[in-house]
Amino acid sequence: MSLLTAVLLLWGFTLPPATAEFDSNSEAILWADPQSLLEPWANLTLTCKASFPTKDFQLIMNGWRVHHVHLDDFVTSHQFPLGAITSNNTGLYRCRIGLEPLTNQPTEERWTELSNLVEVTGTEPLPRPSLSAYPVPWIVVPYLGTYVRCHSALRGVTLQLRMEGHELRKETKAQDKEQAWFIVYKAGNYSCSYRTHAEGNFSEPSATLTIKSYNTPPPPILYYFGNYPKIKFKSRYETLTCRAPLDVLEFQLRRGEKVLNVSSFSPIQEAAIFFLNLTELEDPGPFTCRYLLHRELELELEIWSEDSKPIELMWSDGTLPAPVLTVEPSSKNIEPGSTVHLRCTAPKAGLRFGLQREGNRENSLIQMLKPAGSEAVFVLHNVSTIDSGNYSCAYMEQAAPFSGSPPSETLELHVNGPPPRPKLEALWTGKVPVGRDANFRCHGHVPQIDMELVREGDRLPTLIGYARRSTSADLKLAFVGPQHTGNYTCRYMAAPPLEFESGISDPVEVIVEDQHS
Missing domain, CATH: 2.60.40.10 (Immunoglobulins)
Structure with missing residues (x-):
């Protein structure tokens, strides 16, 4: 993984998904060099190209390593001659390159991810592109x-x-x-x-x-920089990220039709990060963003996207009386599947209420309501142990100077029983051809959790993913071979203080089809 990729993931950015056959973001690229295009299968060489100098290359065929080369000097490519293509060397190939140093590291951390897939058939018609x-x-x-x-x-x-x-x-x-x-x-x-x-x-x-x-470019995505909303102190900043599906000329953060002049910067041309000084905002929103795709000066034409889905903010200076938070039914013994009502009561009406729960770093804003009266009722449907935790509520005025309350006293919810099991979905049908990828999707019930793919009989997970802003994660079992045949399940877990681990999903069977059997 490159340094830029690591930094962007740390910031909450994700890279666009690659195609199934060719990944331009891969640190290793594989292609076939025929000696003659008139007879491409008569004498073929596979070339593995590295994105950085290395001494180690591996060539993998049908999910099995067939060549491992360690060189004396650093190079950026290596050729693997296959010669004439026969039934012995037809198949699906990928390569990967070694990371320095190769010692004192777990086996899988010594190598980059696999390259794109190259199909070698030796027959007509030629493999599809x-x-x-x-x-x-x-x-x-x-x-x-x-x-x-x-x-x-x-x-x-x-x-x-x-x-x-x-x-x-x-x-x-x-x-x-x-x-x-x-x-x-x-x-x-x-x-x-x-x-x-x-x-x-x-x-x-x-x-x-x-x-x-x-006719109008589709909307971007506007989200909180920390991936979830929080009730901030009024003297602090809120950071929002606007993400477009492609490189763009300009981003705008807007409140209604008004363009906001706030500090921002773009770490990449697909995104802009906006810094909102809460003490200078006229109101808490809602805010949207859009992007400028193209500007045609001769035609005086600007092509702006549709607006993103709106986001509303909430802050507090803690100067107003704290609200009171109560729960129905009792928070001490809540059965799974129940509906829970959390009632936040303030001394006057016409307020914006927020319900928050303690997280692993800061309290996250679960719900926001603007009732007509002096009470807001937050409803949690079909609760399970993943809803257990410490809750509080706060409120803020909806007119300047937008004063707000401190949080209410914390109320602990405890829901009996294990977390609901996830569902594992196979994103393919039938058997998986040897050398192809087996792509799974693990569906959980909450975001910001780790998800693991586990093969039956193994103690350690085969793959680990992370559900950042959604409740599901894709898990790819790359370049399968006969050794990957078996039943797979998934599970999810959260770190303290919301520590829990789900049961396992129903199994999904991977049957690898050996094309040469």
């Missing part, structure tokens, strides 16, 4: 297009892009590369294929890629 959109699978009509990338494992081939239902066909030669870029201006369904020479047949087409069209 992959087609992906960059940066997004949509266009803004009629002004801007988008790029699509056709990726073939073989270098130097001629690639062709086709649009379903139209005669549109674009061709380009990849020269010394294994991919080609096309720009698309029309919405529709696209696929690509390739051939090794002018008289040769085209490969199987890629999977279909749908390009949509919008």
Whole structure:
């Protein structure tokens, strides 16, 4: 993982998902170099390209390591000659590169993640390429297009892009590369294929890629920098992040139609971080953000996105009397599945109320209400032990100077029984071909938890994921081989003070299909 990637993840940013066949963010890239494009399978070499100098390379076939090379000097690529392709060396290949130092580290931490997948068949038709959109699978009509990338494992081939239902066909030669870029201006369904020479047949087409069209770019996502809302002191800042699906020219933070002039910076061109001085805000919102995709000076045209979903803030200077928090039924013995009412009572009406729960660092704002009277009733439906914890409430005025109360006395909820079990979903059907990925999705019930994929019979988890802002996490079992066959379950857990561990999900069976059996 690169330093930039680690920093962005620490900040709460996530990188866009890669295509199943080709990951441009990988620290290792694999391609096939035929000695002759007239006979690509007669003498083939696989080249593993590293994103940084290394001494160690591994070539993996059908989920099994087949070559491990340790060199005397640091290099950025290594070639693995396969020679003539026969039934002995056909299959699905990936590579990875070693991290220095290789000693005193757990085995899996000594290597990068696996490269893209290269299929070697030795027969016609040629293996299908992959087609992906960059940066997004949509266009803004009629002004801007988008790029699509056709990726073939073989270098130097001629690639062709086709649009379903139209005669549109674009061709380009990849020269010394294994991919080609096309720009698309029309919405529709696209696929690509390739051939090794002018008289040769085209490969199987890629999977279909749908390009949509919008008159207005879709909205960005506006979220709290810490990934969850909190009741702040009025003298502090609140930090909001606006995230667009692609690189943009400009971001705006708005309250209604008014653009707010607040401090901000962009760590990447896809996002802006806004710093809101709570003492200078006219009111707590709601706030939205949008992005400027393109500015056409000659036409005096600006292409702004739709507004994000709104966010409202809550702060307090602690100058007003504290509210009183009560619970129905009693908080000492709550049965799982019950509905709990938390009643926050203030000395007057027309207030904004917030319910908060102690978290692993600060109290997180669970709900916010603006009732007409002097009481706010927060409802927790179908509670379980994951709702156990220490709760308090506070309120703030809805008009300047926006004074607020300190938190109420803490009220502890204790719900009996174990946490509800998660559900493990297989994102494939049937058997998993050897060398492909088995992608799971573990569905939990709360965000900000760790999720583990566990194979039956193993003591340690096979994979660990994290559900940041959602209640589910994707877990990828990469490049499966026969050794990955078995039943898998998932579970989730939270760190103190909300410490709990769920039971295991129902199992999902992974059956690996050996294409050569």
